[in-house]
Amino acid sequence: MKVGFIGLGTMGGNAAKNIIRAGFETFVFDLRREAATDHLSMGANWVDSPREMISHVDCVVSMVFGPPHLDAVLNGSEGLLSGDCRGKLWIDMTTSSPRFMRDLIKPFVEAGGRPIDAPVTGSVDAAIRGDMPMFVGGEDEDVEAARPVIEAMGELRKVGKYGTGYVAKLVNNQLWKVHAAAIGEAMVCAKQAGLEPDVWWEVMKGGAADSFVMQHDVPSIFAGHYDPSFPLKLCLKDLGLIKELLEDTGTRSELLDACHVRFREASDRYGPDAGEMTVCKVVEDDAGVELRVEGDWMAPWLVTHQAAE
Template structure:
């Protein structure tokens, strides 16, 4: 199977490397030609556009910023829809709108394409290692055909029909962002009440308060970089999509709205390129304390892949 990859950012670039490592003949495209240089050095070939890419491959993987960028990949001037889509798989890893994507892919299906949505969870270190949990939606036959490519990047977690992967990703990020916001308040409260941040972190893990955010993201607060590998602009994009989904389903959203407001405040204070966990920095600054702790805190983007460790 020949595989194409569109979108070589922080997460996508690392996922594409794992496809190359898995032995697939790989073609790559990104709006920034220089982003493909490491992949070409690993043996990938460059394609000049999504159309040129789909004409060369059996399966396309995309990971771009959001819904408009997915639309450009498919229907732009040199989008995939203008190429040979018949029998081709499109695996999209983007955090996107389920309703929008279900409508968008109708033309792809009409041309014989097979869409699979597989948004990812975890962080850049999971993308580097190739063990990202992936919420996979689509027809069973399409998912099974796509499985070898997906498993080169991570773990298949089937969620049903096409579009359900986007739903699972949005509600996943909903809980993730709420917990990230709450952790700042809890940590600062504990410190002001007499518990050092490292002691607090040690005793919270494994109990009712535990989560991926607790285990994985708190060290970015201790280190003081607040994880810029996932910037606030992505958090705000995701929270807007979450709000859209909640409004469409008629679900109450007070907690999510408060979380969204906190992320907006962080973006206004630190800029939207600041790290996601700056929602906790807000609480530190306003309380006049610091949660930084000396230690050997390995940044997520510094985790090596076994093949290059």
């Protein structure tokens, strides 16, 4: 199977490297050719457009910023639909709108394409290692055909038909963002009441308060970088998509709305490129405390793949 990868950003660039490592003949495209430098040195082939890519490959993988960028990948003047889509798999790992994607994908299916949505969770270190969980939606036979490609990048978690992967990712991020915002309040309150952040963290883990955010993201607060590998502008994009899904399903959203306000406040204060956990820095700064903890806190983006060690 020949594989193409569109979107070589922080997560996508590392996922594409794992496809190359798995031995697939790989073709890559990004709006910035320099983003492909490592991939080309690893043996990947460059193409100048999605249209050119689909003429070379059996399976296209994409991971771009959001819905408008997926529209361009498919419907642009050099998009996938301007090429021959018959029998081709398209695995999209973008965090996107289920409503938007159901409409967007129709002409691809009519052209003979086989779509799969497989947005991911975890962080950049999971993308580097190749073990990121992937919420996969699609026809069973298409998912099985794509399994070797998906499993080269992470863990396949089948959730249903096409579109359900996007739903799973959004509600996953709903809980992630709410917990991230709440952690800032809890940590500052604990410190103000006499419980030091490192002690607080150790006793919270493994109990009812535990989560991926608790285990993985709190060290970025201790280190003071707040994990810029996932910036606030992506958080706000995701929160907008989550709000759309809640509205589409008629679900109450008071907690999500309050979380959204806090993330907008963080972006206004520290800029859209600041790290996701600066949502906690808002509470720190307002209280006049710091949550720094001395230690060798490994930044997620410095993790290496075992093949590169």
